Amino acid sequence: MNMKVKIAGVEFKNPVMTASGTFGSGAEYSEFVDLNQLGAVVTKGVANVPWAGNATPRIAEVHSGMMNAIGLQNPGIDVFCERDIPFLQQFDTKVIVNVCGHAPEEYLAVVERLAEEPIDMMEINISCPNVNANFLAFGQDPKHVEELTAQIKKVAKQPVIMKLTPNVTDIAEIARAAEAGGADAVSLINTLTGMKIDINRRTFALANKTGGVSGPCVKPVAVRMVYQAAQAVKIPIIGMGGIQNTEDALEFIMAGATAVSIGTANFTNPYATIEVIDGIQKYMEKNQIEDIHELIGCVK
Numbered sequence: 001m002n003m004k005v006k007i008a009g010v011e012f013k014n015p016v017m018t019a020s021g022t023f024g025s026g027a028e029y030s031e032f033v034d035l036n037q038l039g040a041v042v043t044k045g046v047a048n049v050p051w052a053g054n055a056t057p058r059i060a061e062v063h064s065g066m067m068n069a070i071g072l073q074n075p076g077i078d079v080f081c082e083r084d085i086p087f088l089q090q091f092d093t094k095v096i097v098n099v100c101g102h103a104p105e106e107y108l109a110v111v112e113r114l115a116e117e118p119i120d121m122m123e124i125n126i127s128c129p130n131v132n133a134n135f136l137a138f139g140q141d142p143k144h145v146e147e148l149t150a151q152i153k154k155v156a157k158q159p160v161i162m163k164l165t166p167n168v169t170d171i172a173e174i175a176r177a178a179e180a181g182g183a184d185a186v187s188l189i190n191t192l193t194g195m196k197i198d199i200n201r202r203t204f205a206l207a208n209k210t211g212g213v214s215g216p217c218v219k220p221v222a223v224r225m226v227y228q229a230a231q232a233v234k235i236p237i238i239g240m241g242g243i244q245n246t247e248d249a250l251e252f253i254m255a256g257a258t259a260v261s262i263g264t265a266n267f268t269n270p271y272a273t274i275e276v277i278d279g280i281q282k283y284m285e286k287n288q289i290e291d292i293h294e295l296i297g298c299v300k
């Protein structure tokens with residue numbers, strides 16, 4: 001039975017990854033999860049310099065999910081390269097580094113800095129809705145998506161995944177723009193912009209006013225978008241958004257995702273990734289599926 005998948009020449013032992021920002025750089029979770037079993041660890045977004053993130057409160061619960069406005073707090077690429085990459089190198093898993101920036105130059109500085117590092121791929125976050133800078137509408141404008149992708153591809157030494165925002169009218173158009181810019185893969189969805197009011201304090205639940213919604217409540221939107229992107233492009237898709245269990249992961253795979261990422265579920269069940277890997281294997285055994293590729297995009 002084969003659970004291995006390949007994306008841009010990189011082979012993953014199974015199609016299950018962590019979702020950026022929900023698993024740190026693996027260290028916190030390594031007490032619970034054998035990182036060697038994961039298809040890949042996708043790290044928290046990192047910028048060229050440290051970012052402090054937004055004011056608190058910056059997370060809130062909603063029915064069947066959560067909202068966050070962390071604001072991409074991170075220690076900057078220098079600390080990341082010294083501390084987090086060597087930690088992850090100890091494990092037999094692939095390492096995908098999520099990259100953020102306020103402007104193309106900032107993304108490019110991180111991408112260039114990663115050139116000589118022993119990482120497998122980069123995931124470029126053009127979709128975080130929490131940072132108040134005009135260019136972050138980048139991920140909502142196909143021209144900007146294509147341009148930034150092309151700029152990054154010129155300097156990147158590792159394959160590039162463009163991570164798409166769901167806060168658009170036509171996800172297929174954005175996926176096609178990333179492909180046209182030379183992206184090796186796309187991942188989706190990032191969080192959906194939402195708002196929650198705290199009726200007792202009579203103000204916004206999040207200091208940032210708005211935040212990104214994630215968890216099971218976004219899953220039907222995410223599956224629909226992964227399907228639409230899969231119909232629109234030839235490059236591989238990494239699907240995510242509300243995956244809690246094996247059944248959820250299989251929906252994304254059948255909709256066209258070559259691999260899946262698990263995010264918010266890690267907060268309530270640190271074993272979620274491992275349970276999904278085991279569950280996919282059991283599903284394949286039970287249904288006599290020899291190769292995971294029989295399932296990828298099998299729903300047309």
Ligand SMILES: Cc1cc2nc3c(=O)[nH]c(=O)nc-3n(C[C@H](O)[C@H](O)[C@H](O)COP(=O)(O)O)c2cc1C
Binds near residue numbers: 022214263264
């Ligand atoms: C607390 C938190 C932090 C996140 N940080 C990042 C990030 O740094 N970069 C990024 O591309 N996505 C980030 N995301 C988005 C997730 O990677 C994922 O795309 C989204 O939450 C949907 O998946 P889920 O419902 O399984 O969490 C974050 C999500 C959460 C909940």
